[in-house]
Every structure is written in structure tokens, then in C-alpha cells.
Amino acid sequence: MSSDLALAIGIQFLESGKAFILSMAQDYLSLKKTDGSDSRGEHQLCYRAIGTRTLYTYIVATSHGPLIFEVQAAGSFLSTTPPETDQPYQHQRTRGATSLSLSLHAHRSKHQAMAAPKKTMRALQYDKYGGGAEGLKHVDVPVPSPNKGEVLLKLEAASINPIDWKIQKGMVRPFLPRKFPFIPVGDMSGEVVELGSGVTNFKPGDKVISISFATGGGLAEYAVAPASLTVARPPEVSAAEGASLPTAASTALQQLKAAGVSSFDGGSGSVADNNGPKNVLVTAASGGVGHYAVQLAKLAGLHVTATCGAHNLGFVAGLGADEVLDYKTPEGATLRSPSGTKYDAVVHCATGTPWSVFAPVLADRATVVDVTPGIAAAAKSFLQKVTFAKKRLVPLVLIPKKEEMEWLVDMTRQGKLKTVIDSRYPLSRAQEAWAKSMEGHATGKIVVEMGGAE
Ligand SMILES: NC(=O)c1ccc[n+]([C@@H]2O[C@H](COP(=O)([O-])OP(=O)(O)OC[C@H]3O[C@@H](n4cnc5c(N)ncnc54)[C@H](OP(=O)(O)O)[C@@H]3O)[C@@H](O)[C@H]2O)c1
Structure with missing residues (x-):
């Protein structure tokens, strides 16, 4: 496609009769008005666009709200907004130019999906x-x-x-x-x-x-x-799944990284290839953070022991945990793995566990990554750091990172990371979602859906 390829875009508005280009995504594109009426005498605006890139995005203001559509210089519409139109356009090539005509009148109701934000x-x-x-x-x-x-x-x-x-x-x-x-x-x-x-x-x-x-x-x-x-x-990731990822899955990922896990390629080689942990304990594995942590630890090829309530033992095992402890039993409270495995790392998502409980179940060199450290834990962490202790408690506060969010979305798209949704609420019942979270007994994520059924 030559750089001087011209596009003539005719936009017909059978009723509104008014349209103008509001803005363009690429500012190097020049537009020239070329016509003012169509063959039926109805108002039509045609623009000749000359650019050097293949993709142009137009935002057109109409009396029905803004319409956004993309045109490839090769002459094909990549998408219109809304994308599902019956016969959204016709186009013919002319010498040195591509002519596109977009008929909008049949789809006005769908345009409301992209209407300008309400006030x-x-x-x-x-x-x-x-x-x-x-x-x-x-x-x-x-x-x-x-x-x-x-x-x-x-x-x-x-x-x-x-x-x-x-x-x-x-x-x-x-x-x-x-x-x-x-x-x-x-x-x-x-x-x-x-x-x-x-x-x-x-x-x-x-x-x-x-x-x-x-x-x-x-x-x-x-x-x-x-x-x-x-x-x-991407379309493979639902809105509810996507909204669940940023804090909970990013926290789980950063906890594992802070514990020394560097590869999540899912192969057994991922552990052998690095000096990171091999055995990990995930506490509160049934919660928002924990249920992602179990899956990510398995993607890293780790042996996972997990804690949760009795009602979630099967659920957490289903996420891939190798051993699961009921945190309300005396054995579970000790965090001891049934197989006697000592932990190189703990992804600690529960609260209120003193260091004295961790110390006996840790390997000689181990890291407990705590996302809710109290003052005692913070003091212990400081002391361990200055004494170069081999068993360490590391407090972690999530610092969101775009590249990690992209990776988590991609893992979800590939089906390697699942989001389990505890419950869904419409916006009108968001207080119930809030109360549910405050109770602290969610299995997976609590989601509010703006278009959810009342
Ligand atoms: N520092 C940070 O940047 C950061 C980031 C994210 C989260 N956090 C913190 O991490 C914690 C976990 O977050 P979340 O979103 O996963 O919470 P969540 O979804 O509300 O966790 C609820 C789950 O935890 C389980 N649970 C509670 N106490 C437990 C225990 N002692 N042992 C085992 N399981 C237990 C519950 O099981 P039952 O129903 O059986 O009781 C429930 O399934 C929260 O305190 C949160 O504030 C910190």
C-alpha cells in the first residue's frame, strides 16, 4: 500500500443530516472535505484522508452520540462501533483511492452503546x-x-x-x-x-x-x-474475570516473586532451573488472593500445601494444591504439612499467625511473605533483616504493575489461570457485596456488575 493512498469516506445520515469529524487518533492524517450531498440529495460528508499508516480511527459526532469507526487504508473496515451491524458499509475502489460509505440509519439503537457519557x-x-x-x-x-x-x-x-x-x-x-x-x-x-x-x-x-x-x-x-x-x-476474558485480577492476582504474583519464584512457565523445569523455593505454603488459599496464589505456584512447578476451611478442602485441592489443611483443626493450626514437608516459602494471606507457628515448619532457608503484617511482625522482620537471618518474614504491599496485569490477563486468556467468583451483585445491591467481603468468608472473588440483573 503506498503512502499516498487516499481514502474518501462518505458518511450518510438519512435523518440527522449533520456530522463532523471530532478528532482522529493519528494526527498526521489530513482530511479534506470533498462533497456535501449524496445521490439522493441527502446530506453527506465526504472526506479525503491521506496518511502514511494503515489504521485510522474516526470519531464522528452525530445527533445520536459519537460514532467511532476504524478504517484500514487497504479499504476494509476493521470495526465499527457498535461492531455488529447488518450491512454496515459498502466500499468501492477507485483509482488511487478507496471509497467507503457507512450507512448508520439502520442501527441507531445500537449506537447508544457508545453514546456520549451521561452527565x-x-x-x-x-x-x-x-x-x-x-x-x-x-x-x-x-x-x-x-x-x-x-x-x-x-x-x-x-x-x-x-x-x-x-x-x-x-x-x-x-x-x-x-x-x-x-x-x-x-x-x-x-x-x-x-x-x-x-x-x-x-x-x-x-x-x-x-x-x-x-x-x-x-x-x-x-x-x-x-x-x-x-x-x-481480550474477548476470552470476561468483564467479571478481568475486574477480579488487578489487586488479588497481582498480590499473589508479587508474593511468589518476593519469595524467590522467577519462572511461571508451568514446566517442571521451572523449579530446577532456578534456586527459588520448591515447597510453598499458601494460607487462606480459598480467598481472592490465595486462590490465585495456589494456581500461580503450580504454574511455577512448586509443591503446594494450602490452608482453608473444611468446606473448601475440595475446592482448594481442585485448584491444584498437593496437600490441604483445615485451618480450624488443631493440626491445621500448626501449619504442619501431612507429608512432613518443610516450606521454603509461605504466601501468607491469612492474618494473626505468630512467628512461633511458622518457625518449626520452615526449611533452613525460607521466606514468609506477609501481606497483613502487624507491628509485631514488622518488628520481627526488621530484626531478622539486620541479623541476616536465614528464615525471614517479609512484609509486602502491592505495587501494581502494568506488565504484570498484562501477563495475568494473558494467563487467563490461555486458560492457565482461573478466576473463581464467589458471588455477583448488581450495582443496586453493592452494599451486600461490601458486607460479604467484610465477613471474610468469600471463596474466590466478590464482583459487582454494572449491568447485572436487579
Ligand atoms: N498488602 C497488600 O498489598 C495486600 C493486597 C491484597 C490483599 N491483602 C490482604 O490479604 C488478605 C487476604 O485478601 P483476600 O482478598 O484473599 O481476602 P478474602 O478473599 O476476603 O479471604 C477470605 C478467605 O480467607 C479464608 N480465611 C480466613 N482466615 C483464614 C485462616 N486463618 N486460615 C485459612 N483461611 C482463612 C476464608 O475461609 P473461611 O470462609 O473458611 O473462613 C475465606 O475463604 C486480606 O487481609 C487483605 O487485606 C493485602
């Missing part, structure tokens, strides 16, 4: 610390606008993590929330509807997942999210 949206917010699920209030508030480096998402799903209600409890005050009222929940999936300045790697219509627990926003119809922590969601 207000439904959301749940709290305006002070404490209050639990009852502290969340249903409100109609303005749809936020994306700032520089942000994207505005029309949300499809959000997942609740303990950090969300811990912020409400004031456990990370004065840092979070940054201000009241606050729309909570940082893990979300949705569709990009607007780009803040400087965002070039997404376009309206992209399905994505994102994390922004500092700014929250997930319990709403729309939310802004940092583009730097937003990744594409």
Missing part, C-alpha cells in the same frame, strides 16, 4: 470513616472527566477487595481516601469512552481492566482510571 451517573459513596455497608449511599453524581494520562471507563464490573473496606475503616488514614465523599473500589473492567490528554495507547471502544484503589471510583457507572495501570481485556 450524571449512579454511584455508591461514603462521606466519613466507618459505617460499613450501611455507610455506602446511593447517589447520582456527575460523570468524572479524565485528566491528563487518564481514561474514562464505562464500567462493566468491579471487584471488592478487603483494602476497599479497610480504607473506609480508616486503616490507611490520613493517606486514603484522599477526600470525602469517596466512591470506593479500585479494581474495575469496562470500556474506554474518553481519553485524557496524552493518552495514545487506547481508543474509545477498547475493553480494558484497570486498578486505581487510591482514587477508587469502581462502584459507579463510570470511572476515571490511570492509563498507565490500564490494560487491554
Whole structure:
């Protein structure tokens, strides 16, 4: 395809009669208006586009809301928004140019899927610390606008993590929330509807997942999210699965990495190839973080011992755990592996386990990665560090990373990492989801779906 290939795009609006190009994803593209009416005398705008790249994205404003479509210079439509149109276009080649004609009149109802964001949206917010699920209030508030480096998402799903209600409890005050009222929940999936300045790697219509627990926003119809922590969601990964991954799966991954696991290729060679741990204990393996940790540890080829309640023994074994302990039994409380295996690493997702319980079940050189360390654990960790102890407790706070989120999405796409959903709630019942998370007995993830059945 030559660089001077020209595109003439005719856009027919049988009723609206008004259209204009709002913006283009590629600013090197030049457009020239070439016509003003179609053969039936109805309003038609034709533009001649000359560019050097193959893919052009157009956002066209109509009286039915913005329409987004992509044109390949070779002359084929890659997609229109909405993508499922009956006969969305006809195109003919002319010498040195490709002419495309898009008929929009038959599909107006579908266009609403990409209509401009409403001015207000439904959301749940709290305006002070404490209050639990009852502290969340249903409100109609303005749809936020994306700032520089942000994207505005029309949300499809959000997942609740303990950090969300811990912020409400004031456990990370004065840092979070940054201000009241606050729309909570940082893990979300949705569709990009607007780009803040400087965002070039997404376009309206992209399905994505994102994390922004500092700014929250997930319990709403729309939310802004940092583009730097937003990744594409392929069709194989559902919105609920995608919303479940950012905090819980990233934490599990970072815990394993902090314990020295460096390869997750699933082969037995992954362990032999490195000096990382071979035997791992995952505590609270039935929870959001734990159920991912078991699967990731198996992808790394590790021998996994896991703890959970009696009702989840089969579930956790089904995730791949080699040995499973009921944490409420006296044996389970000791964390001793039935086979006598000593642990090189502990992915510690439960709370309140003193070092004296870990010490006897650890190998000579071992790392316990703790995501909820108390003051005693933090002090123990410091002491171990300065004395170069071989058995170490390492506190971990998740630092979300885009490349890890992309990898987790890809593992999900390939079917290597499964998300187990404990329960789903529509936005109108998000308080129930919140209360369920606060009870601390979820098996897998708790998801709020914006389009969920009431
Ligand atoms: N530091 C960080 O950056 C970070 C990041 C993510 C999460 N976290 C923390 O990690 C913890 C786990 O998060 P999560 O999302 O996995 O929570 P979750 O989904 O709410 O965990 C609930 C599960 O944990 C099980 N459980 C509770 N206590 C247990 C115990 N002593 N032994 C074995 N299983 C137990 C429960 O089983 P039963 O129903 O049988 O009781 C339930 O299945 C939370 O405290 C969270 O705040 C920290």
C-alpha cells in the first residue's frame, strides 16, 4: 500500500443530516472535505484522508452520540462501533483511492452503546470513616472527566477487595481516601469512552481492566482510571474475570516473586532451573488472593500445601494444591504439612499467625511473605533483616504493575489461570457485596456488575 493512498469516506445520515469529524487518533492524517450531498440529495460528508499508516480511527459526532469507526487504508473496515451491524458499509475502489460509505440509519439503537457519557451517573459513596455497608449511599453524581494520562471507563464490573473496606475503616488514614465523599473500589473492567490528554495507547471502544484503589471510583457507572495501570481485556476474558485480577492476582504474583519464584512457565523445569523455593505454603488459599496464589505456584512447578476451611478442602485441592489443611483443626493450626514437608516459602494471606507457628515448619532457608503484617511482625522482620537471618518474614504491599496485569490477563486468556467468583451483585445491591467481603468468608472473588440483573 503506498503512502499516498487516499481514502474518501462518505458518511450518510438519512435523518440527522449533520456530522463532523471530532478528532482522529493519528494526527498526521489530513482530511479534506470533498462533497456535501449524496445521490439522493441527502446530506453527506465526504472526506479525503491521506496518511502514511494503515489504521485510522474516526470519531464522528452525530445527533445520536459519537460514532467511532476504524478504517484500514487497504479499504476494509476493521470495526465499527457498535461492531455488529447488518450491512454496515459498502466500499468501492477507485483509482488511487478507496471509497467507503457507512450507512448508520439502520442501527441507531445500537449506537447508544457508545453514546456520549451521561452527565450524571449512579454511584455508591461514603462521606466519613466507618459505617460499613450501611455507610455506602446511593447517589447520582456527575460523570468524572479524565485528566491528563487518564481514561474514562464505562464500567462493566468491579471487584471488592478487603483494602476497599479497610480504607473506609480508616486503616490507611490520613493517606486514603484522599477526600470525602469517596466512591470506593479500585479494581474495575469496562470500556474506554474518553481519553485524557496524552493518552495514545487506547481508543474509545477498547475493553480494558484497570486498578486505581487510591482514587477508587469502581462502584459507579463510570470511572476515571490511570492509563498507565490500564490494560487491554481480550474477548476470552470476561468483564467479571478481568475486574477480579488487578489487586488479588497481582498480590499473589508479587508474593511468589518476593519469595524467590522467577519462572511461571508451568514446566517442571521451572523449579530446577532456578534456586527459588520448591515447597510453598499458601494460607487462606480459598480467598481472592490465595486462590490465585495456589494456581500461580503450580504454574511455577512448586509443591503446594494450602490452608482453608473444611468446606473448601475440595475446592482448594481442585485448584491444584498437593496437600490441604483445615485451618480450624488443631493440626491445621500448626501449619504442619501431612507429608512432613518443610516450606521454603509461605504466601501468607491469612492474618494473626505468630512467628512461633511458622518457625518449626520452615526449611533452613525460607521466606514468609506477609501481606497483613502487624507491628509485631514488622518488628520481627526488621530484626531478622539486620541479623541476616536465614528464615525471614517479609512484609509486602502491592505495587501494581502494568506488565504484570498484562501477563495475568494473558494467563487467563490461555486458560492457565482461573478466576473463581464467589458471588455477583448488581450495582443496586453493592452494599451486600461490601458486607460479604467484610465477613471474610468469600471463596474466590466478590464482583459487582454494572449491568447485572436487579
Ligand atoms: N498488602 C497488600 O498489598 C495486600 C493486597 C491484597 C490483599 N491483602 C490482604 O490479604 C488478605 C487476604 O485478601 P483476600 O482478598 O484473599 O481476602 P478474602 O478473599 O476476603 O479471604 C477470605 C478467605 O480467607 C479464608 N480465611 C480466613 N482466615 C483464614 C485462616 N486463618 N486460615 C485459612 N483461611 C482463612 C476464608 O475461609 P473461611 O470462609 O473458611 O473462613 C475465606 O475463604 C486480606 O487481609 C487483605 O487485606 C493485602
